Every structure is written in C-alpha cells, then in structure tokens.
Amino acid sequence: MAQAAQHQRPLPQGKEALLKAYNKRLKDSVKSMVDNFSEIMKLARVENEGQVFRATQADEDNFEMTVRAANMVRAGEALMKLVADIKQYLILNDFPSVNDAILQNSHLFKQKQLECDRKLMTLRDDMAADLYDLEEEYYSSTFK
CATH class of the missing domain: 1.20.5 (Single alpha-helices involved in coiled-coils or other helix-helix interfaces)
Structure with a gap:
C-alpha cells in the first residue's frame, strides 16, 4: 500500500529533484522485483519433514508465492508508470x-x-x- 501511495503523489518540480525521484522509483521497483523473485525461488525448494504437515506447508507456500508474484506485478506496473511519466516529462519539456x-x-x-x-x-x-x-x-x- 505504501508503494502505491508513493507513486500517486506529485513529483518535485526541479530537474535534479525529478531525476532523483525517477531514479529512486526505478531502484525501488527493480529491488522489489528481485527480492520477491528470490523469495519465490527459496520457497520452491523442497525441505525435509518439519513440524507442519506437507499439505499445510504447500498451501502456505502457495499463498506466499501468490503474494510475492502480485508484488512483482505491482513493481512491473510501477516501472511502466515510470516510463510513461518520463515520456510525458520529455514531451512536455522538450x-x-x-x-x-x-x-x-x-x-x-x-x-x-x-x-x-x-x-x-x-x-x-x-x-x-x-x-x-x-x-x-x-x-x-x-x-x-
């Protein structure tokens, strides 16, 4: 939710501040995608028997993978919004x-x-x- 609110607020007016904001948005989105992908890969490993039943663990892993995949999609949408914002900035300020x-x-x-x-x-x-x-x-x- 914080990421969605972060991308909704207006951008600063100065070129340097705008460039820094774009750079931060890019790094945050890419980091989110990489982190979520890494966690999905960790969940894909088969572990030894633990205290939780295998079916319960599978459901938990499935839910976590779904949430992380949704986070990756959200980060991808944020990147697409960033590209659209940069295009708009270039068009309006060329x-x-x-x-x-x-x-x-x-x-x-x-x-x-x-x-x-x-x-x-x-x-x-x-x-x-x-x-x-x-x-x-x-x-x-x-x-x-």
Whole structure:
C-alpha cells in the first residue's frame, strides 16, 4: 500500500529533484522485483519433514508465492508508470523542439499575413479604380 501511495503523489518540480525521484522509483521497483523473485525461488525448494504437515506447508507456500508474484506485478506496473511519466516529462519539456515548432509556425503565419496584405492591397486598388470609373461615368452621365 505504501508503494502505491508513493507513486500517486506529485513529483518535485526541479530537474535534479525529478531525476532523483525517477531514479529512486526505478531502484525501488527493480529491488522489489528481485527480492520477491528470490523469495519465490527459496520457497520452491523442497525441505525435509518439519513440524507442519506437507499439505499445510504447500498451501502456505502457495499463498506466499501468490503474494510475492502480485508484488512483482505491482513493481512491473510501477516501472511502466515510470516510463510513461518520463515520456510525458520529455514531451512536455522538450523546449528546443517546441521552440522550433513555434518559430516555424511564426514564419508560416507571417508569410500568410504578407500574402493576405498583398491580396487586400490589390483588391483595394482594383476597387478604387472601379470606383473612379463609376464616379466618372456617373458625373459625366446625362441622366443624373
């Protein structure tokens, strides 16, 4: 339960602190997997007769192996969450590529702006010429 709560809390903001937190999560998860796997291997050994009946010991060993396997799965899920967090961090904080994309879009929009300005100027000139022709026609007309 403590591991699950540990992975739910927000991560520190500084890069160094974030890197340390990622490193700790990685080491904790790998250590948990190795420790649980080692304990499962220890349980797999056949021991001599003890004070506990063989069937009872088998049930106890089965239960412990199930719990340890679940712990290994939880550690594996924590590793997958860590990888997802690292990917998200890299995507959100990849400033050079973000800056390049912003710069590229800025150039594209400036070109579009210049193109629109050119078309508007042409349209204005055409409308002024047509208006001049219409005014000239109107004022020189005998039907006013």
